Amino acid sequence: MASKDKKPTFEDAFTQLRETVExxxxxxxxxxxxxxxxxxxxxxxxxxxxxxxxxxxxxxRLQRSFGEQMAMMQTPQDEPDEDDEEEKDA
Incomplete structure (x- = not known):
């Protein structure tokens, strides 16, 4: 009786579906x-x-969470400083 209450795995359900179609x-x-x-x-x-x-x-959800974590990990050092911009212009 417990086996009927237990939801099959995707693989089990797909195998059963394939057998049914066959x-x-x-x-x-x-x-x-x-x-x-x-x-x-x-x-x-x-x-x-x-x-x-x-x-x-x-x-x-995992991809979105990962993207948010990566955005938070970026430091201001990753962005060019104003001093760096002035040196490039000179």
């Missing part, structure tokens, strides 16, 4: 079996899509 493509199924597999496939596709969207959001 079974549908192979044919030799009754209408009831095909409809049941199609329903299962749609649920697995939704699960995979939700997991991918969550991962994409997490990556975006």
């Amino acid at each position: 079974a549908l493509e192979a044919g030799n199924l009754s209408l009831e079996e095909a409809t049941g597999l199609f329903d299962r496939g749609m649920k697995l596709a939704k699960t995979c899509n939700e997991m991918l969207s969550a991962a994409e959001l997490q990556v975006s």
